[in-house]
Amino acid sequence: MDAVQIVEVGPRDGLQNEAGFVETADKLALIDRLVAMGATRIEVASFVNPRRVPQMADAEAIVAALPAAPGVRFIGLCLNERGVDRAIASRDGGGRALDEAGCVLVASDGFGIANQGQTVADGITVNTAMLEKARGAGLFAQVTISAAFGCPYDGPVPAARVIDLARRMADAGAQEIALADTIGVAVPAQVGDLVGAVIAAVGPVPVRLHLHDTRGMAPGNAWAAYQAGCRTFDAALGGLGGCPFAPGAAGNVGTEDLVYLFERSGVRTGITLDAALAANHWFAGIMGRPLPSRVGEAGDFAAVTP
């Protein structure tokens, strides 16, 4: 069985919807812990308007203080060219520096306008320029097609549109393309079909999957995507997350949940469940509450003495 790579988005997508500001030192401690846990790609910050997303106002401070971590790639999220400029400039902060710019193309006008003030047509133009700029500056330039399985405002999103957007982003030079179930509405049959179609459309550009577990379908969706050929998955430690501009969106699929799913299926993730559970319990202490991940709550399958 081919191994998978889990991209840890806890420090960015996991925290961006938290009402109380998570201290920069706590975010950096989380990043250290994720590195120690075995994560090899970590989304650490978002270069967005701090008035819109105050939780991410310390993006430059985070990047400036990133740990030396050989073999680990750090990702900064960018929603527009200004964001890419900031991601590039952040490398002068003295820290370990970012490796990747994560761009975002929303697949529906409704969510595109709510999330980043862009129609789909505008998003194509803007992301094309962002990808070129990021690559030109030596960043690995990847893009996530958001609301790819359904939009909180427009409802269903046609698969043909998502396939077309993916092809356009591949043509624009994207080095990886992710499909995001931003509001957690997808089911496995839909995910397997769309992921398979996008892989066929953009190969050899690799395809990643970003799932939220709003309705409990995320592990099944991940497994359907694996069967369709997807080998890279976003997840957040503890299943933290939510989106301030997507009504009803709940947390990301938990890293623990994907590690349980894949490792028990004979698919290596590079992360042990014990390490993920220990990190969950440690970060729950920082947050002052249990984290929502299902496997984080239930624990591993371990026999007890009667």
Next chain:
Amino acid sequence: MDAVQIVEVGPRDGLQNEAGFVETADKLALIDRLVAMGATRIEVASFVNPRRVPQMADAEAIVAALPAAPGVRFIGLCLNERGVDRAIASRDGGGRALDEAGCVLVASDGFGIANQGQTVADGITVNTAMLEKARGAGLFAQVTISAAFGCPYDGPVPAARVIDLARRMADAGAQEIALADTIGVAVPAQVGDLVGAVIAAVGPVPVRLHLHDTRGMAPGNAWAAYQAGCRTFDAALGGLGGCPFAPGAAGNVGTEDLVYLFERSGVRTGITLDAALAANHWFAGIMGRPLPSRVGEAGDFAAVTP
């Protein structure tokens, strides 16, 4: 796409672990509501020792008051011959009468002894007699192989043992055989493999799947089983449940969750999500708390106005 049948186990498996006694009238109101929702098979009672499971002490009273419901089949759970005798005798109570006896063969010694004081070997003998007695009395005689994907005490359960037990139960005259993930440890690859193997081993006897959603894997497991040929699934309204003799067991997979999974995949269930959500909200009022089903909590995928 072939339709599926959802067997509603809320009144029995959903409630047996409740600390406070749920009044007989409330259980009967739930059964009425499930019939109205479109359930065509409902597990209504368990003929077990009331000192061991006080919540099920009103089994005979429930059966005596079952509603007239053409096309609906009512199931009573039986853990031993005494239970089958009580299920048969309950038909003299004046009500609508049971249609099915649900027997239980545990696939591991550890859980078998904890749950019903039986080793696997004893369970084969006892269930063979139970199935014969139930069929002889005109009840549809089905059996669930419990802890089929893992035991809370013994750990992993060999697939070959489960296949062998299923074959023995088919030879003993079982009219349907269910596989139960009693403690919610299975993953989709395991479920697809074992369900497919059991279907091949016992055909033409139909195979049913009973899932608990302890670790968030249940919807994905249900989908894997569907792909392997399973067409009948247990579920409990609201995802209620748990087992007093299975440490760590959480609720059954929610009826709402399976309806969402299947209906959005183009597989008919005979139940609309709206009806299931309405029943969830009604019963949450009876129970005085929200029910754990994920789709019950999040609701359907419905676009909102920005």
